[in-house]
Amino acid sequence: MDTKTDMMESIVCVEPGQMALEQRPRPVKAPEGWVLVDIAAIGICGTDYHIFEGKHPFLDYPRVIGHELSGHIESGPDAGKLVVINPYLSCGACRACRRGKPNCCSAVSVLGVHRDGGMCARIAVPAENVYPADGLTPQQAAMVEFLAIGAHAVARSGTGEGDVVLVTGAGPIGIGTALFARLAGAEVHLMDLSPTRLDLARDLFGFEKRYQPDEDILAGALSEGFDVVFDATGNARAIEAGFPLLAHGGSAVLVSVVKDDITFADSEFHKREARIIGSRNALKSDFERVMAAMRAGDIPTDALQSEVIAMADLPGRFADLVGARDHLVKVLVRP
Template sequence: MKALVCEEPGRLRLDDRPEPGSPPPGWALVSVSHVGICGTDYHIYGGKHPFLNYPRVMGHEVSGRVVAVGADVAIAPGSPVVVNPYVSCGHCGACRKGKPNCCTAIAVLGVHTDGAMCERVLVPAGNLYPAAGITLEQAATVEFLAIGAHGVRRSGAAPGATALVIGAGPIGLGTALFARIAGQRVTLLDTSVERLAFARDALGFDDTLLAGDGLADRVAAHTGGEGFDVVYDATGAAPSIEAAFAHVGHGGTLVLLSVVRDTISFSDPEFHKREMTLHGSRNATRVDFDHVLACLKDGRIDVAPLITHRTTLAGAADDLPRWASEKTGLVKAMIVVDAA
């Protein structure tokens, strides 16, 4: 089968690889339909990911159809599915607490193990969720949207809460969409005029702030000096994360959706003065995937404006490196492996 391999930072190759073979008990063989290109994939290509060995087949935003199943699998061949790429051990402390998204032995497709930028992939059947009622292209957006949905759920913020989403990339936009669905009053902050204009014109987020000089004063003016009830940082940038603490109001919450290599520091007196809650938000769980699927099916989420670029598995060898640096007009790029 064909697979797009990142052999080392800065080098992609379309390769011929052996077929995955018959699925063992509890597993399924999936014919890949669509794969979304994530910021993680660009980081892997650029050599900036902290948890990765090369060579690697990337791809963890995946939809497809079941080709074959092993013993004790109820899902039928031919079924359209969303792939949950977080393969957990099922028995560590986090898994026993119902948090397989932060399993101590987690293996994320396309990161810790080879992913789905290929024609077929073996996946535990428990990681496949039915995608009937939506297109397979829509289904390939479920994983990245679930990241934002999980962060919103982690916040615990009530309807009517004021929310600042920092970073208007795909994860930030997804977070903003689900914060809005949760009834939060959303403001978007970014360094890019273009991205804020997209959020306004394509997604209806009229309340925006442009990062830059005097931001702290502008946030204070925007909130009547009170700060935001909840702040979500989706930038993947340490300076932005450190600055975000100051945007949280007294009694408020900061949710960190991105991971950085750096050590993050903050003022403990300011943190305690606010009695702030700080949440890490990692990956997503089944309940988040189900919430996204329900929102896609009933029309609360329209992903059409978000998918701005498309390519094929062969074309991605040239397109992914270009999109890693040429961001104008790019929100979400999609690899169409098999549209049938």
């Protein structure tokens, strides 16, 4: 490759603590069944922060980050169409895939984690992983993926009208979960170690019922516990602390993932006839549910968007963003 247009700028986490703007080859031809997408906007995720901090268990460096992606189809009959990219590339052959659960494919490959992601100008992805984003802006479309994780968790839980739910962890995934639990008709409570995050949840999204972990909340109207406890903390001790907060007949939904073992008192769990539900990634139906809610004005996308940064400025800003993440909901990057 010897022309400027054969190369593109990409954001690469070279090693923990080092983010760089590098020139990488620009894809010019997609494999059969794949499409080229010119990236329009990228969301920065907690996963990206963990990669920068060296805390991600499934990643080899260097890695082009970025899996919250929107863009325009590069060529063909749909050229120029705005799409959302589903970053979970499934094998299509394992038992989970055969049963319509590609989100938990046994060989799933996630953009920006297991393979290079979309923090770049153009990417090739399977055609089945792009969904039309008609009626959305590129920035809104780049926020669909992280919201789909919460939408999937709420759908998995069966949360509905009249349920009293607690979301532990008021970061972006927790906020997304809380928004879709509220849309499902539930009374939503939030818990987080950070008073800053809790204040953001109140000021931007109207979540008034907020607690910190050291508060004794099982009293009065909450004395019987919560119908559903969603964990979005990524902390094993927080997950364990959520089990005693379940009402009889309740469900604990693990939206986050931890490497640690998790324990609970079986007698307490059994007498409640409680359920533990794992919730991993999202399905096409969850992406579509999120986009429909955005089009209907049910998701406050302006409040979710904390800042838009030019890609060229990101390496110099990334460490500061990591340190300020309690004050941010979603930072977007512009190629």
